[in-house]
Amino acid sequence: MKLYSFDGIDAGLDLVPLAGRRALDRAGFKPSLEAWRAWPLELRREIVAAGSGPAVDVTRVERALFDQAIPRLEPVPEPVLERVPDGISRAFGAERPISEAVWAGLSPLDRYALSKLAERGKADRLAAAYVEIIGHSAVSTHLAPSGGARMVDVGQKPASLRHAVAETRVRMSQEAFDRVHSQSVPKGDVLGTARLAGIMAAKRTAELIPLCHPLALTKLALALELNATERAIEVRATVEAFDRTGVEMEALTAVSVAALTVYDMLKGIDRGMEIGPTRLLSKSGGRSGDFSR
Helix, strand or coil: CCCCCCCCCCCCCCCCCHHHHHHHHHHCECCCHHHHHHCCHHHHHHHHHHCCCCCCCHHHHHHHCCCCCCCECCCCCCCCCCCCCHHHHHHHCCCCCCCHHHHHHCCHHHHHHHHHHHHHCCHHHHHHHHHHHHHHHHCCCCECCCCCECCCCCCCCCCEEEEEEEEEEEECCHHHHHHHHCCCCCCCCHHHHHHHHHHHHHHCHHHHCCCCCCCCEEEEEEEEEEECCCCEEEEEEEEEEEECCCCHHHHHHHHHHHHHHHHHHHCCCCCCCEECCCEEEEEECCCCCCEEC
16 A cells, blocks of 8 residues: 655545545546545555556456445546656656656556646645655666665566667787687687577576566577687677567677676686677667667
């Protein structure tokens, strides 16, 4: 059961909290304040709990209120996810910006709460809600309002084909390069081992990078090529997934771990190897649009 501090409503639920209003709006119920206060506390808690989750279970609300004589209205839709509604941007103003990235990272209840407050336009409530709901998220989609790191909620984003290509290189001494070329490295097959390491790492990116989402990759191609002019091994990863977030980190992780594996296998020959630059070459899919160098 979610209660906001700025709403000024405690667990006694003498007033209708925003989570309760969301549940009632989605189900099309419009009880008076007197009717709300007449309901048993257990029933009021049930309604607030129904409005606190990712999606309102309208059937649950209707079942809880089936024996109550309450006026019915047209159900109120949830605020759109794709963009910040103009009314909300106007209500909060330039001094309290809400970017599309931050908006998309909010919970459905948070978006509903901001929408409701924007309709009423009370300056003190808008300011308090901004601090509590947006907080540090105004400058980072990966910070919770309290300032702690968080994983961005992508549950409501539509799945789409995500594609990313990344590259890096490992420069080395002539001796180390010749050993790789002649396949005479004491530790064995450098290119094959590095390729396997990069593939394994990409599949475990969410375990290595704290705020990444676990993804089911549909394509992961890792190529390692010898560049005699530069005395380098060039590493390139191509990654795809049909999912709700991008695969840039998987591609970058793949080439990074592959390069580290090259270093590990050749460090007995050349400890002065250099890795990089490591960079994203292109990405496509998602609302942020395509990128290409």
